[in-house]
Amino acid sequence: MQSLNVTHLTNVNPLPVYNEALFESIVNDLVTQGFSVQHSALPSFITDALLSCQGAMADSEYQKAGIGRASSFQHVDAIRTDDISWITGSTVEGEIWLSWCEALKTYINKTLFMGLFSFESHFACYDVGAYYKRHVDAFKGQSNRALSLVAYLNEQWLESDGGELVLYTSEDDATGFIVRPEKGTFVIFLSEQFPHEVLTSKRQRHSVAGWFRVNGSINGQIDPPR
Numbered sequence: 001m002q003s004l005n006v007t008h009l010t011n012v013n014p015l016p017v018y019n020e021a022l023f024e025s026i027v028n029d030l031v032t033q034g035f036s037v038q039h040s041a042l043p044s045f046i047t048d049a050l051l052s053c054q055g056a057m058a059d060s061e062y063q064k065a066g067i068g069r070a071s072s073f074q075h076v077d078a079i080r081t082d083d084i085s086w087i088t089g090s091t092v093e094g095e096i097w098l099s100w101c102e103a104l105k106t107y108i109n110k111t112l113f114m115g116l117f118s119f120e121s122h123f124a125c126y127d128v129g130a131y132y133k134r135h136v137d138a139f140k141g142q143s144n145r146a147l148s149l150v151a152y153l154n155e156q157w158l159e160s161d162g163g164e165l166v167l168y169t170s171e172d173d174a175t176g177f178i179v180r181p182e183k184g185t186f187v188i189f190l191s192e193q194f195p196h197e198v199l200t201s202k203r204q205r206h207s208v209a210g211w212f213r214v215n216g217s218i219n220g221q222i223d224p225p226r
């Protein structure tokens with residue numbers, strides 16, 4: 001089979017090459033359970049693009065992650081201790097990722113009428129000992145984040161490496177679904193409905209987290225962060 005030449009994929013939005021069966025499976029899961037865990041399912045050209053982008057990044061391109069948006073932003077080590085770097089699409093690889101997410105957004109809007117308007121995402125690095133305590137990505141009526149997406153980039157992640165995502169199905173759920181952050185695995189869930197946490201990582205852990213947002217334009221300010 002001819003290999004995919006990434007140069008052909010630049011400046012193409014939405015990306016024409018995507019696996020509709022995968023999008024369909026995500027949508028079916030969202031309809032039936034509000035979340036989708038896809039093991040080893042991220043198309044390899046996306047995983048490779050993200051890995052090459054992440055591998056080329058200097059430590060200085062990461063910043064300490066915080067909680068809250070805009071004026072309420074703060075660093076709280078008791079809650080999360082990962083480092084992040086926002087993906088702007090300024091590299092070919094970043095653009096490939098954003099194009100794939102744009103195609104997924106279009107598919108979800110076409111099938112579920114969610115009115116997703118924009119997408120934002122960042123690389124995250126959890127150093128040894130890092131975690132992100134139980135939280136929701138959006139509080140009802142206070143955020144325009146509608147759908148969360150997390151994709152993992154770690155080869156051969158062992159149970160002893162810790163760092164699992166635990167996705168709880170409700171406020172009362174204390175057990176949750178455990179997801180190992182293995183390369184190619186990704187998770188999508190309704191941002192307001194699923195509390196989740198990242199257990200303490202015992203190995204450096206790389207991922208990309210992203211959010212599909214509905215249009216929160218207000219007072220002539222186009223879709224401000226909230």
Ligand SMILES: O=C(O)CCC(=O)C(=O)O
Pocket residue numbers: 124132137150164165196197198207209
């Ligand atoms: O990396 C993960 O598994 C989840 C990260 C997360 O919950 C977040 O960044 O909001």
Ligand SMILES: [Fe+2]
Pocket residue numbers: 135136137196
């Ligand atoms: Fe989260």
